Amino acid sequence: MMSTAIELQALTKRFGITKALSDVSFSIRQGSVHALVGENGAGKSSLIKILSGVHQPDGGAVRLFGQDFAPKDSAAAQLSGVSTMFQESQQVSNLSVAENIYLGMEPRIGPFLDWSRLMKQAGDLLGRLGIEIEPGRPMATLSPSEAKLIEMGRAVSRNAKVLIMDEPTANLNQAEQQILFRVLKQLNEKEGVTVIYISHHMQEVFDLCDHVTVLRDGQHVATLDVADTETDGLVRLMIGRQMEAYFPTIAAPAQGEPRLVVSDLAHPARGLDGASFEVARGEIFGIYGLADSGRTALTNALFGIQTGFAGAVRLDGAPFAPTSPTAAIEAGVILVPEDRKLQGLMLDLDLLHNFSVGNLGRFVSNGLFEKKTALEAANTHIQRLRVKPNNAYALVKGLSGGNQQKVAIGKWLNRDFRLAIFQEPTRGIDVSAKMEVYEVIKSLSEAGVAILVLSSEVLELMGLCHRVGVLSGGRMTATIERADFSEHAIVSAALPRRRA
Amino acid sequence: QTYQYNTVPEGDITLCFSQVVMNHPFRVAMVESFEQVVAGMEGVTGVVTDAQGDATREIANIESLIARGCNAIIVSSLSGRAIYPAYREVADAGIPLIIAASGVPEEEGIPYVSFVSTEEVSMGERAFDYIAARLGGEGNIVQLQGVPESTNSILRREGFNAQAQYWPNIVTVADQSGQWLRLPARQVMANILQANSDIDAVFAYNDEMALGAIQALEDAGRTDVFVVGMDGQKESLEVIQSGDLFAMTIANEWRMDTAIETAVAAVRGEAVPQRVVLRVPMITDDNIDAHYDPEAVF
């Protein structure tokens, strides 16, 4: 019980000029649940990717159960008993659930796939984990959170001695998180599996883990017994400075004519069933809803991504029914989308480009792109948002999640707008990046922008918003003033209502 | 316009040959023959380019040959008039131009020093005449064209169809392309045989296609048809000798001796004939011994 499962010795990893890990040394006890925490870009994922054989270290060594361990690819890591649930979604959408679970380890008869055994094994495994998904279902029909559970099933199916989970709960709802926690406990306690657990949620660290390692800027800061620490101390270690108030103080919004009036917005096929609400100038209006409550459809309507909605939208009194994002943007609406990599960023282009595409018109004279002006603007945003690295020519794909999110927001700062829609603005980003995002939202609100924040984090909405509207079944089932905020009030309004 | 060209009365010379395409045996045989003949000549170096069937590349090749300082350039082209500017450039550079195995009608006014080539149109005519005679003026025939847009396919077709006008009872029942190649010809012929049971003769615009057509006929168990080809390649002669299906081929001229001799003479400043129409024999089972050379490259 007291022997060492993994020992890292002066591990170093570079990506071009970025030093993702420098001289990181610590050990993980066999049979423990070991948390790995740190800000975005601290090096957590890089570290576990070395353990999973995805990356090879530039220096240092790893010992696994006392043996030298230098897997050259994922296959080698798995053969040595290390199995990983990665941060990024790892699903194969064109295969069945069962094939996803046993990918690469399918039961065979000679050279052929043993379909019936595959289905049976998968069914058994899912049953054992308490996941109610048919093994024969096409993966494409699963929701992102269901898919995440299947990924867990895959990780578990490898019968590993070490199980790594990189931000596994980021997309899961309450009930799904419980499944994950239960499985984790079961594997750890009953089967003695060593677990490395990465999360930005301090609560999870305290609930689930025995030990915690803090990384900062690629360096090892501390490895502690969870029993000996508390949240504040941990966060201090992570960010290297005292943390001030988490949420900015929000001034009361300006009164007057509402900027955005949504009345009876509906499109039954897309899951909107007559949503109505108003947002004032300078107001931060939160929208909470469970899966399939109609949040995405609402955004799509307001940003012109989809059309054909019934009902009416008014922006500063004028009817507003954008037929394309271009039209919405021209009317003064911007969107920070939920999937920043897919919808928000040009990953293989530089910061300069990404910052300027939000308003190319501003940098054009005589049809030519004024690079000098654009560069100045980009540098301003880089300073203001504290983007790392502070180099306008860095490619966005090399940035950590939090910094990417800042770029996704920053591209809009080159233009004037009246309504800003933030979808899951802090998903997967760390404490200090979150605070920086909140600061931006606050300052936009102070400038009179009407702001919609769609988030699945109740606490975030409560900390940030003037009012929160709750969507359920495509309708606004409650609108709660800041004074009346309570987690209970918001969540209970979100629960599916009965059909009338 | 009159052109002056440079002569080299004695000493080493370079002869250049621009081949338009080397994608069937006939074209390759020309190049091999060129290389062989030049190799056997004292003080003469040979250079060959292949345009891979692309007229633009052909022009570029000819320009490179001009730049290289060739003493004479032999061109064999299938690119119709698209290549004429390059011909003029050769003449402008004072280099004797010899045309080989390309249909360049006399009246086009091309400044060649000598035209050493077969007459493609008349080859088509003769093929028809042979078929008509053998069918007694009546019957159904199949035409297998080469790559339909290549000059020689067009000219042979012109000659063949021109004669056909006079023979209303000889009917072309299928008229398709075998791309100058054996396998496509075989497949097309097989398809044609499905639709036409009444066929008496096949005119393939070259031997490769004739050989493909014969395979298709054999597959279908047809023995009542005869095939006429063109080029007179060695393999065809063997087939003509050994069976009944392949009746006749016209021996297209792949040998480059005449063209080379003419070129050398022009370089040396001797007078050369302006237009040498190479006479090409019809080969049938009857006269095959006179033409079959087991050692020939083609």
Place this chain on the structure above:
Amino acid sequence: MNGLSTLRNNLPILILAALVVVASLLSPSFLTWNNIINLVQYNAELALVCLGLTLVIISGNGGIDLSVGATLGLSGVVVAMYGEFLGLPGSLIVALAVGALVGLANGLAVTKGKLEPFIATFILASIVTAITLLFTGGGPVLRSIPDAVEAIAGIRLSGIPLPAIYFVLTFLVGVVILRMTPYGRHLYAMGASSETVRFAGIRTDRLRIATYMLCGALAGLAGLLTTARLGMGEPRSGIGMELTAISAVVVGGVSLYGGRGTMTGAFVGILIFAVVLNLMNILNLSAFYQPIAQGSIVILAGLLLSRRKSMFLKVA
């Protein structure tokens, strides 16, 4: 929604059925046993090539092989050159080996060399063609081909020529690979998400190299068959075949983005082209119409098959 996508998935087969109906109305000779056998037997080489190409394309990451035609040519002339000495088994092994070797080069260029498959296989195709032509001096290889080799194309089994049987066998093998082997499933998976497959512990580079080698080997086999059929080695017999093969496979619903498409679809695609060309011959339509017909099939079938959810935007 579901009905529509079922319809779309079966569209190639419906197009083929419609074509067959039209063809048999237009010409009584179309739907004869002999014609069908012919149609199938002359597409045996294409079928072999399409099988390999389908695997490569499904495996995704821009997977494509523009060198199949060149490979067919090389293997064909090598076999013709040494056939006498090799005999049938030897020829078979050499044809497969030559193809697999070219496939290995492709696979290495794509995985280790990190080149985009389109460009890597295009350049390798030109190199392979150059080697073939150098090797043969450009002309056909007229050595005597052993009877056993010629027999693989020439023999008939109860009236059916062997190549027609190869066509069907190739199809069956393809179906089995894609549906019933872990390898086939991994190709689909790789086409959808290569990284996931790699992270799940499958050596994707090896899988990719193996797939290019298999594709090459199949083209090599097609080269052997061509030589057997012709009774000689024709260095250019595969030229342009890659484009025909890609068109056929795509018309059959195999997505160039990888991860999508079936072997049945690919073969239906082959047959669609085969039927149209066969019909044009039968109806004695001018050869000039052929390219127009081919191009139109590609675009029209593409339009019918196109999915609302493509890589391209919903922006209209």
Place this chain on the structure above:
Amino acid sequence: MHEVDVPPAATKSAGSLRRVVSAHTEEFLLAGVIVALIAVGGFLSPVFLSQYNITSVARQVSFDVMPALGQLLAVLAAGIDLSIGAVIRLAQMVSILLVERVPLPVAFLLVMACGAAVGLVNGLLVVKGRLEPFIVTLGTWTILDGLSLLVTGGRGIAANVPDAFAYLGRGTVVGIPVPTLIAALVVIIMSVVIHRSSFGRQLFSVGSNDLAAHYAGIKVARVRVTVFMLASSLAALTGFIMAARTGAFQPTTISSGGAGTELATIAAVVVGGARLSGGRGTVIGALLGATLTGVLFSILVLAGIDPYVQSLILGLIILGALLLSASRRSKS
């Protein structure tokens, strides 16, 4: 090329020079290779550097550069245009058919209109028909070649070219071939369009991530259609000048060797550092890529190397160049 003039205010000049060099190592390498080849060429054959040969290579390369730039546009926007060669041929044919019948400017406009129309069709099929560019342009390629077969009956056609027209293809200005001057102009215009204009930014955005571009308000469909129209127009321009050079047109299909151009343009832009999946590539790279092949060809022909060995050497050198730049890229 677009990043040469970084404002000194923003970046220290030493750093910016290093950045320019490191961001364009491929182009520098390629230019180095070409210079080395020219040196080798001059060494192997004294006539390689003769005025005549330089003129001839320059003219020839111009006909490769213009369509390569069209291909670059398509590739930057994550497309591919396989119909470029066929559009060149179509334009040649139309030019020859028109040039004796209508005034030269009219002929020019009609030819360009043909090109633009093909591009429009390609673009609409991609955008509205949701087809992959590969498929669409493979289809239009064969259809267009079929059309010119039909129109000409497969025969070469020729025209008595008016002097003004002939000048465009055959003339020189202070020893520089007119097609080269036109190509130079096209290079300048395209580098402004691609690297300096707002359209260029949109182009890179669409090629890099079309969904994000859509969400950023860029009219993705319009960009794509424009790209195909520009690509075809450049091909049409090339065909027009080629017709001026030859005064004749010979139809070609794949079976008679017509498959070269389309694939050569793609090879040229990729050798020049472009990525087929979009969002990466430069005008200077495409220019160098197209030049490399032209120069190599000339050297190999002048050196009197066997045609088959020529193709082999060419293929190996291109493969080497590609592997080199790919390995350099994956290291950084």
